[in-house]
Amino acid sequence: MDTSATHAEPTVLLLGGTGRTGGRVLQQLLGRGVHVRALVRSAERLPAGVADDPRLTVVEADLLSLSAEQVKEQVDGCDAVISCLGHTISAQGVFGKPRDLVARSVERVCRAAKELRPAQPVKLILMSSVSVNRAGGLDTRRGWFERAYMWLLRGLVPPARDNQRAADFLHDVIEPADPHVRWVVVRPDTLKDGDVTAYSLHEGLVDGLFRPGETNRANVAHFMCELATDAEAWEAWQGKLPVIVNASPE
Numbered sequence: 001m002d003t004s005a006t007h008a009e010p011t012v013l014l015l016g017g018t019g020r021t022g023g024r025v026l027q028q029l030l031g032r033g034v035h036v037r038a039l040v041r042s043a044e045r046l047p048a049g050v051a052d053d054p055r056l057t058v059v060e061a062d063l064l065s066l067s068a069e070q071v072k073e074q075v076d077g078c079d080a081v082i083s084c085l086g087h088t089i090s091a092q093g094v095f096g097k098p099r100d101l102v103a104r105s106v107e108r109v110c111r112a113a114k115e116l117r118p119a120q121p122v123k124l125i126l127m128s129s130v131s132v133n134r135a136g137g138l139d140t141r142r143g144w145f146e147r148a149y150m151w152l153l154r155g156l157v158p159p160a161r162d163n164q165r166a167a168d169f170l171h172d173v174i175e176p177a178d179p180h181v182r183w184v185v186v187r188p189d190t191l192k193d194g195d196v197t198a199y200s201l202h203e204g205l206v207d208g209l210f211r212p213g214e215t216n217r218a219n220v221a222h223f224m225c226e227l228a229t230d231a232e233a234w235e236a237w238q239g240k241l242p243v244i245v246n247a248s249p250e
């Protein structure tokens, strides 16, 4: 694996690049000329056509099984880490181990960045969900019934709890001006396939649980790539949990 090269373009460590959103992130990053280190359980599940791209380095490993030193090796030299990890939609994926896939991955990446002490903070861009609350009760749009429902969901459905824990960790443990790692938690609504379209970004919730909005995975990927490569986008959203939804048709 080549981790020693220095590039003018950013280098991104991508987690979950074999997923339906992560695959789109990978294709879009490569399309922008970004160097990508994709950490995947199986390279066979990467999207077709990316394997020969000279900007792509594939590491076949499970982040949670790596030693702390090996995690540091993966984060070292990366300007950003994008995580599109998520629990597989199956009984084993939802209720089996690891129940804390997202939270533990985020914690390990942050610890590695803090130990590496990079000259510029690593940008951690996490795919999450509108089921995740902003701390401090800032997501005021939900009524009491929805709030109770979501509370129950996070209690009973491990992936919902995992996503909330990951976001809470970033908010509670990583200082806004941390010199080594900064973060954005991206919150899509109901995920759809389809191409990149117009989309809008919001500080808080736009739609309700019983009248959900839609978000194309390609739009999530586009926004995550913007955060990794565009300084203005990063400045606007770092330390926040933007909600992303498809723009309504005219």
Ligand SMILES: NC(=O)c1ccc[n+]([C@@H]2O[C@H](COP(=O)([O-])OP(=O)(O)OC[C@H]3O[C@@H](n4cnc5c(N)ncnc54)[C@H](OP(=O)(O)O)[C@@H]3O)[C@@H](O)[C@H]2O)c1
Binding pocket: 015, 016, 017, 018, 019, 020, 021, 022, 040, 041, 042, 045, 062, 063, 084, 085, 086, 087, 088, 089, 097, 098, 101, 127, 128, 129, 130, 159, 163, 188, 189, 190, 191, 217
């Ligand atoms: N469904 C929705 O409407 C919705 C809405 C908002 C937010 N979200 C969130 O967005 C996430 C991503 O969505 P998606 O549709 O892109 O997910 P996806 O296609 O299921 O991709 C999940 C990714 O996580 C990896 N993964 C799963 N379990 C793992 C494990 N134990 N260890 C290491 N890697 C593992 C998968 O790798 P493998 O290929 O190796 O399995 C895959 O790369 C969801 O999981 C959810 O948290 C979903």
